[in-house]
Amino acid sequence: MPVDPEVTMIKRLLLVASTNRRLEKLMSTSPLARGLVSRYVAGDTLQEAIAVTRELRAHGIDVSLDLLGETVDDLAESAIATKAYVEAVRAIAENRLGATVSVKLSQLGIGLDPAVCADHLDELLRAAAEVGVPVEIDMEHSSVGPATLEAFRAAVHDHPGTRIAIQAAMRRTPGDLESFTGVTPRIRLVKGAFLEPIEKSLQERKEITAQYRYLADWALVNLPDPAFGTHDDACIDHVKRSADRLGIARRDFEFQMLHGVRRDVQRALAEEGYRIRVYLPYGMQWYPYLMRRMAERPANLLLFLRSLVSG
Numbered sequence: 544m545p546v547d548p549e550v551t552m553i554k555r556l557l558l559v560a561s562t563n564r565r566l567e568k569l570m571s572t573s574p575l576a577r578g579l580v581s582r583y584v585a586g587d588t589l590q591e592a593i594a595v596t597r598e599l600r601a602h603g604i605d606v607s608l609d610l611l612g613e614t615v616d617d618l619a620e621s622a623i624a625t626k627a628y629v630e631a632v633r634a635i636a637e638n639r640l641g642a643t644v645s646v647k648l649s650q651l652g653i654g655l656d657p658a659v660c661a662d663h664l665d666e667l668l669r670a671a672a673e674v675g676v677p678v679e680i681d682m683e684h685s686s687v688g689p690a691t692l693e694a695f696r697a698a699v700h701d702h703p704g705t706r707i708a709i710q711a712a713m714r715r716t717p718g719d720l721e722s723f724t725g726v727t728p729r730i731r732l733v734k735g736a737f738l739e740p741i742e743k744s745l746q747e748r749k750e751i752t753a754q755y756r757y758l759a760d761w762a763l764v765n766l767p768d769p770a771f772g773t774h775d776d777a778c779i780d781h782v783k784r785s786a787d788r789l790g791i792a793r794r795d796f797e798f799q800m801l802h803g804v805r806r807d808v809q810r811a812l813a814e815e816g817y818r819i820r821v822y823l824p825y826g827m828q829w830y831p832y833l834m835r836r837m838a839e840r841p842a843n844l845l846l847f848l849r850s851l852v853s854g
């Protein structure tokens with residue numbers, strides 16, 4: 544399919560807008576954005592996220608809880624985010640939700656002080672291990688990506704169940720995957736959601752999909768319990784076919800999708816006997832998350848603009 548230059552431009556604009564603090568302030572206080580937010584976000588509170596988790600589990604869909612919030616301005620904020628994650632893992636265990644948590648290391652302060660961030664991550668991983676809740680680490684923009692991978696590398700020996708997101712679009716990814724020694728990482732393979740320069744990242748959709756499929760096959764063969772974070776039929780069908788060909792059972796890997804995206808496919812996968820986990824954000828700081836979701840599907844921008852016009 545040829546790349547539509549207008550869509551590509553809107554996508555880039557949305558990704559630039561996702562990091563604009565003034566726009567964030569404007570949108571975050573607009574009641575008009577709420578409709579769109581509620582499609583992707585469980586609610587403002589952990590309690591609301593737990594309620595949505597229960598509903599999803601009733602349909603055979605597992606959850607990874609994500610406390611919204613990214614780059615913090617000071618380390619006090621990162622300490623607060625860490626405590627909130629500790630509260631979440633305890634709530635998951637107490638309520639027997641079978642969920643994981645997904646954490647962004649920028650939220651734990653990696654951009655300010657990697658050593659303090661490592662302490663926060665350690666606090667979270669220990670608390671999670673105490674109650675038997677797995678932790679997943681999101682992969683962010685390349686400004687913090689390599690540091691995120693190093694933090695994972697340092698933590699994974701003591702906490703081998705930890706999962707790290709890996710972006711297929713990034714040119715360094717194959718090398719990163721082969722660079723692990725003494726541990727085979729658990730990964731969530733995603734295409735990559737951030738605006739990256741051509742030297743660092745593939746840009747064409749076709750190329751990224753091809754790389755995703757190649758890495759998916761590699762992960763199925765070489766890694767334990769891989770997770771495939773995608774809504775793309777071309778990737779989902781490829782993973783299903785490869786797993787069949789390799790004789791890998793449907794419960795030995797996992798599909799992951801974002802809350803609010805392709806719910807019909809989520810349910811169908813569960814009914815077919817595949818493991819499916821939904822990434823479920825909650826909290827107030829939804830702006831950058833929402834803008835990236837709109838960039839993934841610029842048609843969503845029209846929905847949003849329509850809601851602004853119609854009030």
Ligand SMILES: Cc1cc2nc3c(=O)[nH]c(=O)nc-3n(C[C@H](O)[C@H](O)[C@H](O)COP(=O)(O)OP(=O)(O)OC[C@H]3O[C@@H](n4cnc5c(N)ncnc54)[C@H](O)[C@@H]3O)c2cc1C
Nearest residue numbers: 681682708733734735736772773774775799800801836839
């Ligand atoms: C569970 C999970 C965790 C993720 N974690 C990370 C991470 O840690 N780091 C990172 O960089 N990226 C992450 N991503 C985002 C990912 O990198 C992609 O940006 C995103 O998944 C879109 O790519 P796709 O594979 O779904 O394929 P696409 O080709 O983008 O989408 C395929 C189809 O899915 C539907 N779709 C996709 N996105 C949307 C949307 N937002 N709204 C409505 N419909 C949509 C559309 O029908 C589209 O045609 C994550 C994605 C998932 C599913």
